[in-house]
Amino acid sequence: MNIATPKRKVAIICSHGGLDEVYPSLILGNAARQSGIEAFVFFTFWGLDAITESKVDHLHMNLAGNASSNMPTVLAGLPGMESLAASMMKKQMTELDLPSVREMLQILDESGAELYACELAMKMFKRKREDLVAPVKDVITAGDFYDLAEGAQIIFT
Amino acid sequence: MDTHSNEALLARIDSLSAQVAYLVERQRKQEELFAEMTPILREVMATATTRLDDLEKKGYFAFGRELVQVGDRIVTGFTPDDVRQLGDAIVGILETVRAVTQPEVLAVASEASEVLQNSDKVEPMGLLGMVRATKNDDVQKGMAVMMDVMRHVGRAAEIVAKRRERSPEDEKRARLAKVIGPRKRAVLGTERPAPRAQVAAAAPPVRPGAGDLGPPAGCAVPAKPAPVAAVIDGVAFTADGHLADATVWSEDLALRIAAAQGVVMAEAQWTVVRFARADFEQTGVSPNIRRITQGTQLATKDLYALFPKAPARTVAKIAGIPKPAGCI
Structure with missing residues (x-):
């Protein structure tokens, strides 16, 4: 009667800090947990913004150079465009009942996914452990990452 | 002794008669005055009546009544504080009035009002006309x-x-x-637009109860009927392990599916399963984890503790409803 799924594991690398770049990582991680797949997310470079206490609620999205934004790059680079796009995107997400990034991190933590910050990026951006949000489990190196990711499918976003 | 008392008596009678005479005289004088005054008073009354009638006809009383009412309004409309402030401002008001009524200012105003009076004769002007007009000194x-x-x-x-x-x-x-x-x-x-009612804007968000969750989020769509992949003990299942037909569900069957999933059904688990089933019957969509947490007031963590592996899917399997769609 039991139709078992083979034991799976995913390692997701989140390396960008845009609203549209962070969500896919978080949603993939959450969907993995919902499907009974072990998951952990590794935040590096600009991805650190998504787990930094002071920045997590103010992530923007970049329109300039985005071919899908339907907006000429010249216009997309104007001041305020980023905030506008971010607020529009947030509005649409609210309509879909999508949780905020902060909430998503909380849900990921509660659902058993593990969140890690990249040590090198932390040093580069001069951030301390205290600057990160509570759900982050640890600060690890790339080597640790590979140890953790043994047997996992790696997704780079 | 006798003569002495007689003298005293006489003297008293004398003084009494003098008093009576004085009273009589006074009464007479009053009557005279009355007789003299009556025609005069009558005259005065007549004149006064016609006068008042006149005033009434001219509308003085109506005016006065109105004035009293205006006074009433002013008194109810202004507090003593206002009046005090008015007293403070009176110098400024008078200065303004004086400045406005200077002959030069009045001349400008009269000139301007003349233009306004003839405003029906002016030609319509566009943006270019305005630009052209600015050339004029x-x-x-x-x-x-x-x-x-x-x-x-x-x-x-x-x-x-x-x-x-x-x-x-x-x-x-x-x-x-x-x-x-x-x-x-x-x-x-x-006259201002009424302030918009502040509905629960300041109130903290409350997790809705199971009854008032509203429609499921746009991401969650009703699952398409999946083909039967296996029939176990006379019950049809789809390829992903859910009941092919939700209506054949029973609590007994739920217990058997739970056992196969490795879930021990206690009261907490039953609460979640019953909510999922009720929500599915109401909306036609299997609830995802977020909706279950909202509907049962359980934290995500609790849900993963109750159904360790893929909570929403396990719950859906036990509740005999299709696999939940949606990403959250």
Whole structure:
């Protein structure tokens, strides 16, 4: 009667800090947990913004150079465009009942996914452990990452 | 002794008669006065009546009544504080009146009003016309004057705004407007759109109960009927392990599916399963984890503790409903 799924594991690398770049990582991680797949997310470079206490609620999205934004790059680079796009995107997400990034991190933590910050990026951006949000489990190196990711499918976003 | 008492008696009678005489005289004089006054009084009354009648006809009384009413309104509309403030401002008011009524100012005003009187004769003007008109020296001067006025008004408006912040003047205006009636309210500038009701904006978000969750989020769509992949003990299952037909579900069957999933059904698990089933029957969509947490007031963590592996899917399997769609 039991139709078992083979034991799976995913390692997701989140390396960008845009609203549209962070969500896919978080949603993939959450969907993995919902499907009974072990998951952990590794935040590096600009991805650190998504787990930094002071920045997590103010992530923007970049329109300039985005071919899908339907907006000429010249216009997309104007001041305020980023905030506008971010607020529009947030509005649409609210309509879909999508949780905020902060909430998503909380849900990921509660659902058993593990969140890690990249040590090198932390040093580069001069951030301390205290600057990160509570759900982050640890600060690890790339080597640790590979140890953790043994047997996992790696997704780079 | 006897003569002595007689003398005393006589003297008393004398004084009494003198008093009586005085009284009689006074009575007579009063009657005379009355007789003399009556025609005069009558005359006076007649004149007064005609006079009052006259006044009434001219509308003095109606005017007076109105005046009293106006007074009433002013008294109810203004507090003693207002009157005191008015007293403080009276010098300023008089100065303003004097400045406005200077002959030069009046000349300008009369000139301007003449233009307004003939306003039906002017030609319509577009943007280009305006630009062309600015070539005129007089127009330029007028513009300069207007600009200066605007500058002053702007500065004054700032001061007024600052003052209004601390003074409850708006409240007083509203009170006056209430007394005067809605017709004048627009003139007073107290006619404002009603403030939008602040509905629960400040209230903290409350997790809705199972009954009022609203429709499922746009991401969750009703699952397509999946083909039967296996029939176990006479019950049809789809390829992903869910009941092919939700209506054949029973609590007994739920227990058997739970056992196969490695879940021990306690009261907490039953609560979640029953919610999922009820929600599915109501909306036609299997609830995802987020919806279950919202509907059962359980934290995500609790849900993963109750159904360690893929909570929403496991719950859906036990509840005999299709696999939940959606990403959250």
